[in-house]
Amino acid sequence: MPLPLASSAAKSPKSRRRRPGPGRLVLSGVVAVLLLAFAASIAIGWYFSGFATQVTHEPVYDLRVRAVADGTVTLPRTPATERRGVFALEWPDGGRAIIGDVVGKGESIAGMDPKTIVRKVTSVQSGKLEPGLTVGLDHWVYAGDPKKALGLDFQNVTYPTQVGAMPAWLLPGRTKSSTWVIAVHGRNADRAETFRAMRTAHDTGMPMLSIAYRNDQHAPPAPNGRNMLGSTEWNDVASAISYARSQGATGVILYGWSMGGSMVMSALRHAPDQSFIHGVVLDSPVLDWKATLHKQGAARHLPGVETDVAMRLLKWRYDIDLGAMDMRPFAPHLKTPVLLFTADDDEVVDNGPSDEFARKAPAGMVTHVSAAGADHTEAWNVDSAAYERALTGFLGKAGS
Known part of the structure; x- marks a missing residue:
């Protein structure tokens, strides 16, 4: 007949519970802290990766x-x-x-x-x-449509894309059988961002196509409803190029602001016929998302390691390959002339990759204009005369 457990515990030294020593307590505490830190790191990275891909078009009145x-x-x-x-x-x-x-x-x-x-x-x-x-x-200055904002005639058109018919403004030039300018706005912006370049482009006589792309207001959404930082959106630029060709364009000049700059560079790199792209204009472009996300993380007092976690989660959650959007390795192979505007006081995008891109490109391929005292995409705002002189000269050469 078995003895009661209480009696067994009292008589057997092996059954006595040992009090953990101080070393084991410290080790347990360290493990707990590490687990909590890991969980916090994942939580912060999860939030930041979600924030980076959030689609929002709400104005800010502050x-x-x-x-x-x-x-x-x-x-x-x-x-x-x-x-x-x-x-x-x-x-x-x-x-x-x-x-x-x-x-x-x-x-x-x-x-x-x-x-x-x-x-x-x-x-x-x-x-x-x-x-x-x-x-x-x-800083877009103007609103509405090209006629209301600038008095320029235009047509509302649509161009076919992977996700559906996409709206665009087409400002006619002297003839459709010429080089077209395709204007691509930045992340969570809209076509109004392209207004500041419209008069200059129009004065050259070239048609200008200002496009909406997936997730824009009044445009088809992306399949997952997320902003993919240009990693998939560049396909809409490629579709716009095909549309321009179908309408009689003999070539195109791609013009991108901020994330739109990343998109047009991706479209250039993937173009089956790069000779059809006669030039590229970049305004405060994102030429390396890793550097820009680290800049934005630091502005939010986020440790670098947390930003690294967020970037890994961008790949895991949304299959966004940030490394594939680093344009610096492409610079030495550049065969298309580029006009690059950067803002000295840019608080959004890291200018380092743009500077490096310009240095690594073949001599004469990149014209770099740095705007003193300008914040993100504000080179035109702080000195429109200098901006338009540079743009007119570039478009004249690339469009001829």
């Missing part, structure tokens, strides 16, 4: 108008509001005003808040600009 008087507007002083050049203010219900350079700073004007800035109001295009309005600063 400034409050302090005063409006004598053709000026007073705004809170920020790095963006005190930047020189031409911008727009937009507010809910379609309000928009175009503003010019800074004409005064709060600390130099008696009775004014030193944390304010005064800018010239060039025009109020819609709505009423008045004190108390919550507005956003818009």
Whole structure:
């Protein structure tokens, strides 16, 4: 007959539980901390990889108008509001005003808040600009369609893609049988981003096709509904090239802003006939996503190792191969002339890969214009005259 467990435990020394020593306690604590750190790292990387691929088109209104008087507007002083050049203010219900350079700073004007800035109001295009309005600063400047924004005639067209019929604006040139400019906006932007180049392109006489691509508003979505950082979206650029050819184009000049720059470079690299692409214009392009994501992670105080985890998760979750979108290895083999605009104060994209791309390209293939005092895609805003001179010269040579 077996003894009761309590009695057995009392009589058998082997059954006594040993108290863990301090070394084992420390080891257990270290393991627990490492597991927690690993879980936290995965969680942060999961969030950041999801954020990077998020599709959003919501406007941001983060400034409050302090005063409006004598053709000026007073705004809170920020790095963006005190930047020189031409911008727009937009507010809910379609309000928009175009503003010019800074004409005064709060600390130099008696009775004014030193944390304010005064800018010239060039025009109020819609709505009423008045004190108390919550507005956003818009570096695209113009809104609407090419006719409303710039007085340029255009056609609403669609071009076929892998995911469906895609809308585009076609600004006619002197003839369809010529080189076309295909304009590609950046991540979570829209075709309005291309307005700033339209007058210059139109003046050359070349047709310009400003395209929407997957996940844009009023455009077919990607199969997974995610922004794929250009890794699949470049196929829509390739489709636009085919459309231009079908309409009589004798060649194209690809023009990309930000992520659109990555997309047009991918389209160039994968083009079955690169000779049909007569030139490429890049404005604040993403030429290496790894460098740019590290820059954006650092801006959010994210340790580099966490950004590395997020980039691995981009591959695991969405099959985005960031290494395949590093354009620097392609630079020595470049045979297509490139006009490259970068912004010295770019807070979004790392300029290092663009600088390296320009250095590694064959002599004379890359014309690099660096805009002092400009933030992301704001080279035109801070000095439109210099931007348009460079663009006119490049388009004239590439389009001939």
